Amino acid sequence: MREELQTAETARSLRAITDELSGRYLERDDVVRTLVVSVLAGQHALLLGPPGTAKSELARELTGRIEGGTYWEILLGKFTSPTRMFGPIDVAALARGEYRQVYEGRATTADIAFIDEIFKCSTAALNETLGLLNERLYHPENGGAPIHCPLISAITASNELPTGEDSAAIYDRLLVRLEVGYLVDPSNFAALVRSAVERPEPAERTTIGLAELRHVVNVAVPAVAVPDPIVDAVCTLRASLRRKELVASDRRWRQSMRLLQASAFLAGRQEVADGDLAVLTHVLWNSPAERPLVEREVLQLVNPDAKEALDLDDAIAELEVELDARAGRSREELSEWAIKEANKKLAGAGKRLTAMRSQATTVGRSTTTLDRVITRQRAVHARVLTEALGVDASLVQAQL
Structure with missing residues (x-):
């Protein structure tokens, strides 16, 4: 005890x-x-x-x-x-x-x-x-x-x-x-x-002892249960990735199970849950270009809202590419595009992402991907406001 x-x-x-x-x-x-x-x-x-x-x-x-x-x-x-x-x-x-x-x-x-x-x-x-x-x-x-x-x-x-x-x-x-x-x-x-110019207040600094850490690594984490539905989900994920020609070694898959156990332990659980599978997003790709594909496949197992969130991420990325492409055009044309299209789409995406995050928090799902997409939405929206509409950068946060 x-x-x-x-x-x-x-x-x-x-x-x-x-x-x-x-x-x-x-x-x-x-x-x-x-x-x-x-x-x-x-x-x-x-x-x-x-x-x-x-x-x-x-x-x-x-x-x-x-x-x-x-x-x-x-x-x-x-x-x-x-x-x-x-x-x-x-x-x-x-x-x-x-x-x-x-x-x-x-x-x-x-x-x-x-x-x-x-x-x-x-x-x-x-x-x-x-x-x-x-x-x-x-x-x-x-x-x-x-x-x-x-x-x-x-x-x-x-x-x-x-x-x-x-x-x-x-x-x-x-x-x-x-x-x-x-x-x-x-x-x-x-x-x-x-x-860089403000004097920070003393921050809390929690520590743990080496003996405690070794006990967790060698005893507590390996004791976390991995239920059959999680094993089935991992097998489903492997098959899905192989269909997209994303192949990881058997050794990598086997070692990944300990990551799932560690994720559950850190969350205070004694059994791996669906949300722990999200850590595999950082394991199963070889090049950064493959990471979004892996993320989409992993998160579809973890979060029913994942597809919509990633679709919104893609739409936001397309707007950023279009903003870059329009950079050399007249200010009037750029402003018209921002007012009629970009600002409306980005504001709508922001509201939807915020609602999805609130719902995920309520039911105890991970918000990691939603937080990342929200950060991107805020960044692109800020660029549109400053570069296309001339909003003072210091007022961007209030605009968002």
């Missing part, structure tokens, strides 16, 4: 950490939650996006909430040697005729790791990096017995997708793939700019 109470308290702390980070990093709610789920599942994640999107800062802030754990971080380059990652040669011992490596402070002893520019891993370090990610093993330079590494999870980051076979091998080992872009909501961007 005491252990159950402790586990429940740990779950509450993890939810608090998720909420705190989501409040700090704008438009990153889904990214933050999925990263936490990835760590709880004992899996590795990739943050993929351009420079300046707080990938490194977010990874450090999350891993810094784990007390008592050994944290290791590295920025990889094409000439990074295995010894720099896993332990340098002990020069003093070498002078005595002994060949030893110093493992302290390296990947070999890390509980949590952040690996920046993961796809720039050198050829020399490739096999050992794969061994760390796959089996949590390191094979010493002197050919001694493999060393077991205590790594729970690695968060990795890159500005670009892998281009060669070596980096593709690492890419395949990163179960969770998260796209991180620049802010799109004008009000969020304004808040970001203000934060």
Whole structure:
């Protein structure tokens, strides 16, 4: 009973950490939650996006909430040697005729790791990096017995997708793939700019202990039940994706089940529910171009409103493309299009999305996708108001 109470308290702390980070990093709610789920599942994640999107800062802030754990971080380059990652040669011992490596402070002893520019891993370090990610093993330079590494999870980051076979091998080992872009909501961007000159109030900073985390990863999450209807839904999803020539390996599907269990645990449940399937949106694509297709198939299993929300997203995207195409035309023509067509459609989409979100909240469904589409609607609507109708940017929020 005491252990159950402790586990429940740990779950509450993890939810608090998720909420705190989501409040700090704008438009990153889904990214933050999925990263936490990835760590709880004992899996590795990739943050993929351009420079300046707080990938490194977010990874450090999350891993810094784990007390008592050994944290290791590295920025990889094409000439990074295995010894720099896993332990340098002990020069003093070498002078005595002994060949030893110093493992302290390296990947070999890390509980949590952040690996920046993961796809720039050198050829020399490739096999050992794969061994760390796959089996949590390191094979010493002197050919001694493999060393077991205590790594729970690695968060990795890159500005670009892998281009060669070596980096593709690492890419395949990163179960969770998260796209991180620049802010799109004008009000969020304004808040970001203000934060550069305002003195922030001290924020709450919930933490958990390493022992608590290991218990969750090794005991509590694997104990979460996966009912037959969830297994059936996963099988249905696999068949649906294969019909669209989106094929994931059997290993990836199998590892994904632990993500579903971790998602349920984070939500405070002892059984996987339909809403947990949404995490698969970040698992089953290889290129960013495939992600919307995967998202549509996954969400149709999770949320009956998903198709309408994604259809609205497509319509909003088309309006943004048209706005770009009309940029070189006269202001009068642009204004006429905005008044007669774009503004009306965007306002209608905003009202419908808000109503759908309210309904989803009432019945306890995930609003992650709706929140993303709402953010896009607000961003495109703001562009129409400022670029086509000349509304003062400072008044855009009031207009919306």
